[in-house]
Amino acid sequence: MTPTQTANTSAAPSRKYLLVTPCRDEAKYARRTLDSVVNQTVLPTLWIIVDDGSKDETPQILKEYADKYPWIKVVTRGDRGDRKLGGGVIDAFYAGYDTINPDDFDYVTKLDLDLDLPRGYFEELMARMEANPRIAAASGKPYFTRDGKQISEKCGDETCVGMVKFYRTSAFKQIGGFVRxxxxxxxxxxxxxxxxxxxxxxxxxxxNFEHLRPMGTSHKNWWVGRQRHGFGQYFMGTGLSYMLASCTFRMFHPPIFMGSMAMLWGYLKSMFKRNPRYGDAEFRRFLRRYQWNCLLFGKTKATRDLNAAQAHIWNPGRSIPAR
Structure with a gap:
């Protein structure tokens, strides 16, 4: 009997998963990611790689792998002039996602092209999600290498990290997908x-996996990247008290002190300029309540309590109007 069969030999659960990869000028790292995917213990049903106007050797590398593996499909977009973070990345994601019928897949993944994943990565995630049907999105933790040492990117347990978002398709559709x-x-x-x-x-x-280009360094430099994180936290609706606590927590994480200061400056600059915030006011109130509980009781307890409190409204078959 195989591990995916139950004692009564019922059919194994369906594990059809889709990868969608927006990329631009990733020749330095692409082969590491491509090789780590083609060597997975459970292969994707389809991998759509969206080349978002690369000017380096990325297109040639992608063609080489697509010619070899029929489940790799390359979508090419025109050059829009520069790497555009946030909305631009999600625009590129949807340039691939919109070419398929999501109902053909059990899971959908937004995957960056600068990662080195362990061989059983997707198989392990699917096994854990099969064991708990309330899990919408899951990931391991990103680490980067500096001076021969593996350094954690300090991502909280309450989030599925952005560089490899592995979603149950039904949940992805229910939340309305990604905002741009x-x-x-x-x-x-x-x-x-x-x-x-x-x-x-x-x-x-x-x-756990290796992030070949550490978080916050993909656009220009550390300072710009960490400022961008502060801009994003303000847009999402994060409160100032929580932002101060987050910056304090990260103060001794590389780049020491300066990374936290850049995050805080990005947030404060947005606040002083009265930049727009995410338009769902109820969502922002929900976020603030959760963040205050994290400050008062710790993130682990606050997340555990919130997940328990929200269990009664979970309805995987619910239809949510498009956002």
Whole structure:
């Protein structure tokens, strides 16, 4: 009997999963990611890679792999002049996602092209999600290498990380997918909780992975990248007290001190300029309540209590109007 069969030999659960990868100028890292996917213990049903106007050797590398593996499909977009974070990345994601019928897949994934995943990554995530049907989105933890050491990117357990968002398709459709703004990868996880779903990441060697380009460095430099995080937190609706606590927590995480200061400056600059915030006022109130509970009781307890409190509204078959 195989591990995916039950004692009464019932059929194994369906594990058809889709990968969608927006990328631009990733020649330096692409082969590492491509190789880590083609060597997975359970292969994707389809992998759509959206080349978002690359000027380096990325298109040639993608063609090489697409010619070899029939389940890899490349979608090419025109050059729009520069790497555009936030909304631009999600625009590219949807350029691939909109070419398929999501109902053909059990899981859908937004996957970056600068990761090195362990061989059993997707198989392990599917097994955990099969064991808990309330899990909407899940991931391992990202680490990067510096001076020969693996350094955690310090992502909370209550979020599925943005560089590899592995979603149950039904949940992805129910939350309305990704918003096309900075902090899309935080809004989606909180949106899951508003509907009774669970978003989670685990710090486990089975599913931890190497982020070849550390978070916050993909556009220009550390300072710009971390400022962008502050802009995004303000847009999402994060309160100032929570932002101060978050910056304090990250103060001794590389780049020491300066990374936290850049995040805080990005947030404060947005606040002083009265930049627009995410338009769902009820969502922002939900977020603030959760963040205050995190400050008062700790994030682990606050998340556990919220997930328990939201269980009664979880309805995986519910139809949500398009947002």
């Amino acid at each position: 703004e900075l902090m899309w990868d935080g809004i989606d996880c909180h949106r899951c909780r508003t509907l009774g779903w669970i978003a989670v990441s685990w710090d486990d060697p089975k599913i």
